[in-house]
Amino acid sequence: MVTDNSRLNKMKIGLFIPCYVNAVYPQVGVASYRLLRHLGLDVDYPADQTCCGQPMANAGFEDSARELAEDLDDKFAGYDYVVGPSASCAVFIKDHYPALLKNKSHRCHTEEKVYDICGFIHDIVRPASLDASFPHKVSIHNSCHGVRLLGLSSPSERNIPYYNKLRNLLSLVRDIEIVEPERHDECCGFGGMFSIEEDAVSVAMGRSKIQRHMDTGAEYITGADSSCLMHQEGIIRREHLPIKTIHIVEILAGGLQDDSIHLTGSLPRTADKRFKGNQQI
């Protein structure tokens, strides 16, 4: 065991997989499951999840999100924690479900139980070590909602002491070099439907974000939100830029991968073969 989880042994963790992770980055979901199990937790996946409703709500259509919120809230009613690999989706549930579900006869189940997986591992599980190794230079993508709504790191606008939970977690990985770009929490320009309604600004923001990540000399951009990474990956692939994206969970779960499953589409998205940790659980 890498951590003393006696206090968590009896907890039931419901794995929350956002729609785009489900469809585009299932390997991030698999890595999340393996990592939580590796940490000695009782993890289950309430089947047939779709979407938390954030894309519609951020675009201005909260009504389209209501039924999804109800379904998701019901699905996770029996769990002690709801944990998913997306800061943005987690905080949407936390901040908006109480209002979306205000007409229900019961209190929103998920509001206080929902965690982004990084915040959950950092604050609740608190492992002393991880078994992962990642001999690469990574640039942390501090995604807006993770930083400013969930508090995964200190927002650059605020006069509070620096902290960064992603950096702390990555520091548990062997052989890794961790950097942050200049303007370390400036928006990458994804923003849900913003990315298509304001596509010129969105792409301009993405380009300058990627450039700042590349200026660090990093091989990978890593963060807690696949959505921001998906947007940046789209630009990286279009412009053939010499940097890759990887969800932080894929690094933290390094060595827990099962190579017999080919999770990705035609382009490799996970790290290369050097990405390995030791297999002991």
Added chain:
Amino acid sequence: MSTKHSLAAAEFLKDSGKALWHDQTLWMVRQKRDRMSRSLPEWEQLRDAACALKMYSNSHLAELLTEFEANAIKNGATVHWANDAQEYRETVLKILKDHGVKLFIKSKSMLAEECALNPFLEGNGIETVESDLGERIVQLMHVKPSHIVLPAVHIKREEIGRLFEKEMGTEPGNCDPTYLTHAARKNLRQIFKKADAAMTGANFAVASTGEVVVCTNEGNADIGTSLHRLQIAAFGLEKIVPDLDSLGVFTRLLARSGTGQPSTTYTTHYSRPQKGGEFHIIIVDNGRSRILAEKDHVRTLNCLRCGACMNTCPVYRRSGGYSYTYFIPGPIGINLSMLKNPEKYYDNVSACSLCMSCSNVCPAKVDLGEQIYLWRQALDGLGKADRMKKFISDSMEIVMEHPVLFNTAVKAAPLVDALPRPMIYSKLNAWGEGREMPQFAKESFNSLWKKGKVK
């Protein structure tokens, strides 16, 4: 799927060199602001105090404004009340006409912009000259300010050199900022001397003393008001602060937030008319008291007009002030425009990635990003929701509410990769304009889980 903002932004970004320069210039101001804010350990407490004071002041307007009026009258000032822009303009005009003013010099005032004072006075035969350098530049160029604190921030020095060459006879090709500033000073000095009256806006109005407080860097407001015995100051009624102690909270925040200075060069308290002169104060509502009733948006009245939300906004920096359809751009402009007239200004609501930097930078804790989210929810009810966005949202809703549909769609999605590029990357696909499409996995997480492959 586009708005007036997104179209104008795309146009702005075509000049990529200038767009980059615009972004970097404003980011420098943001960095100066960061350094200044970090020099005060009590910064976050100051923000809390500023927010609490504004919430107090704006919910006690009646008593504070009447206290201000009584004290201002005691000081010898004349106080006018203007319900709207028209009353404000007519009050200024009447004061000027009563004194036979022909040439009028005014320092920077966003209230004057809001109420379109200059064209009105010009239309009534009163030549009105802006004395703030940035405002003077945009006035001479016959354009509007693109930023509320740095009105000419979008104009490069070469353009200003050419403008001054034409307007003030400066050396051709000389665009040295010091040289041009001196030329402007010399030119404005003559106008200051010739003018018949001077006007300022106000950053704050102190209820307990009846003083109007004006914060500037160039001293232009002070020259105007020192030289002329007829002085007018006008402010929106949310500028009221209870007393000098509370004023201290705001003056510590204002310049640090706005321009990254510890304070403005001049912080002038105006209370009395000059000897033998007149001091007219105009208190303007123009829709502000209506905002008091909007509980989701009432905190916009906390705004100090420091411009920090513009400097930090990644969208503003990359789209410029003119891409917004309201005279105040950026996050605060989006919100104020929606409060002014949502059916007219809804195009600005797209100009936000909900990054929430503005809400964290604001010295008076206006919940700018959160309010933009709320305005988006209101668009459909106003009949102003984008039809394509609504279609996408409705379609997503149907698919997401039915796991069978979701799973089927995801299963079919990798087939998209097999389509010929022109079919995927068409004009209809805004994502594909500058990005490759996400590649769907061969097998979704739902499917992997069901087959027991997740272990």
